[in-house]
Amino acid sequence: MIQPWEKRKHWVDYDCGFFQVHVHHSASPTTGKEHPFYVLTTRDWTNVVALTPGGKAVLVSQYRHGTGEVSLEIPGGAVDTGELPLAAAKRELREETGYEAREWHLLGSVRPNPAILGNTCFLYLALDAQPTAELDLDEAEELEVSLHPLEEIPGMIRDGRIQHSLVVAAFYFHEIFKRK
């Protein structure tokens, strides 16, 4: 049975406002030897599989600075301090797409990367999603909304049109959810 490591020393080594890099000096439960580990803390995230009454998924395209490419994704973003994940999901859907939905389900949650990230991404399903408002974007956000038949999504994942791992995870949770 794998045991936790003991964190003996710990400090914040870098902070850019969006995330912090922590150094942990932790000791193996087996050997007692200490090793350094670098981990990032940041807000929890949320994303939304939003479906129109006609069964189309609401996707957003945006330029992503990590990859330096335009990325096709589902709406989502960081959960604000004091905000519930569902409220963040509803807010991000509305702000990024102008859509609101009648029926919401929590599909599940994932750890974006247990090795280096401490946070959680909450995955939601929003049914009966319909356009109700204008987009409400931050100054550094430029998004384009598009609708895609849900049955085309697996092919779009396979052929690389959808590449974001958390978007792939959300669509798999949705498939598993439908099987229940």
Added chain:
Amino acid sequence: MIQPWEKRKHWVDYDCGFFQVHVHHSASPTTGKEHPFYVLTTRDWTNVVALTPGGKAVLVSQYRHGTGEVSLEIPGGAVDTGELPLAAAKRELREETGYEAREWHLLGSVRPNPAILGNTCFLYLALDAQPTAELDLDEAEELEVSLHPLEEIPGMIRDGRIQHSLVVAAFYFHEIFKRK
């Protein structure tokens, strides 16, 4: 059509050896205004859905310092400099589980997080995986290998026993792959 932003200034703000934090000052193609973006560079990653001749998935448990929890995952890790992703996948399977496989397929690839990470994770399927050797772990790695019937994996994802987003993505790619 979403256009790329123009990177006007750029520097490395932090480097811990495992990843670097870059600051990009980039200008919107629409407004021309500059904004700062923080992005991480690190090696590409790979992970492996390895199946035994009896149809069981080879999983590994390990303590993960990002979440501070024991995490059940598929084998995987970083691609070394000059190494091909397939070679890294074979190496990680062997080192982390002691298994080797006869038949390999590239299931696809994902971007772990296009917003803040520039790298790619290559997802492989390894068939006819069988134990051939002892584990070969780094000093800071402690792993436990377990076998799980493939048909139980979706339930393990739904109920949170498997939480790593890149592991969830790999199993979805495997389902999509089988449908072809």
